[in-house]
Amino acid sequence: MKKTIVLLCLACGLALSSCIPPSYSFGTLHKHLMDIRNGMNETEIISLLGKPDYRRFKGNREEWEYRNSAGSTRPSVYCITFVDGKVNSFDSYLDDSPWKKGLRNDSTIQAGYFRTPEGNFMWGVPANGMVRLNNGRLMPARGNQLLQEP
Incomplete structure (x- = not known):
C-alpha cells in the first residue's frame, strides 16, 4: 500500500512537471538564446522561445522582452529588437532594478x-x-x- 502511494505521488509529480512550458524550464531558455542570430524573423524566434512576456513597438522597430527567474533571486531579462520584422539586436541583463x-x-x-x-x-x-x-x-x-x- 505504501509503495503504491509513493509511486502515485511520483507519477503525479512527473505529470505536473511536464506542464512547465519548455521556454521557461531551467536552462532551456538560455540554451535557445544562444541560437538567436541577426536576420531571424519573428516566427523563428517564437519557435525558439515562445511568445514574449512583453512587447513594445514604434514604426518599423519592435522589442520583445522575455523574463526568466528560474533558480535565481534576480531574474534575467532578454530583449530582442526587430527592425522590419528581422532580428536587429539582442540584449540581456540581470533585473536588479x-x-x-x-x-x-x-x-x-x-x-x-x-x-x-x-x-x-x-x-x-x-x-x-x-x-x-x-x-x-x-x-x-x-x-x-x-x-x-x-
Whole structure:
C-alpha cells in the first residue's frame, strides 16, 4: 500500500512537471538564446522561445522582452529588437532594478516615462541626475528628458 502511494505521488509529480512550458524550464531558455542570430524573423524566434512576456513597438522597430527567474533571486531579462520584422539586436541583463529593491515606495523617487532625444519613451527611475532605465542602463537626464539615446 505504501509503495503504491509513493509511486502515485511520483507519477503525479512527473505529470505536473511536464506542464512547465519548455521556454521557461531551467536552462532551456538560455540554451535557445544562444541560437538567436541577426536576420531571424519573428516566427523563428517564437519557435525558439515562445511568445514574449512583453512587447513594445514604434514604426518599423519592435522589442520583445522575455523574463526568466528560474533558480535565481534576480531574474534575467532578454530583449530582442526587430527592425522590419528581422532580428536587429539582442540584449540581456540581470533585473536588479531599483524599484525591485524596495525603492519603489520611496516618495522621493518618481518612476515614470522619460523621452529620449529621438522622441521615444522609456520607463525609468531617477536618481541624482541619472535615470535607471527598465533595460538596466543608467543614463543622464534632466527632468523627464534623457540627455542621450540609450
